[in-house]
Amino acid sequence: MRIEEIDPNFKSDSAVNRGDTEFYDVREAPFRIYGLHEAEKPGFFRRMPEETAETVSAGVKALNRHTAGGRVRLTLL
Numbered sequence: 432m433r434i435e436e437i438d439p440n441f442k443s444d445s446a447v448n449r450g451d452t453e454f455y456d457v458r459e460a461p462f463r464i465y466g467l468h469e470a471e472k473p474g475f476f477r478r479m480p481e482e483t484a485e486t487v488s489a490g491v492k493a494l495n496r497h498t499a500g501g502r503v504r505l506t507l508l
Contacts, residue, residue: 457503467501476501 435442457464467476476498477484484495 461506463504463506465502465504467498 455462458469464476466478468479469476478495478498478501481495484492
């Protein structure tokens with residue numbers, strides 16, 4: 432099932448032209464990441480290091496990979 436079938440607000444009449452789009456790595460300047468820990472695997476973020484998550488409750492361990500609340504800030508000087 433596609434998201435626009437569930438919620439029509441996600442429906443778009445236009446497609447993204449990848450040739451007109453620039454992609455940036457949020458781990459590099461001018462971006463800063465707050466509230467997340469970058470895991471050993473490149474591109475994966477966690478709320479805390481895996482070693483720490485293993486030592487706390489099962490609920491915290493389960494939510495470690497849910498990165499809601501992490502923030503990316505763009506700083507232009």
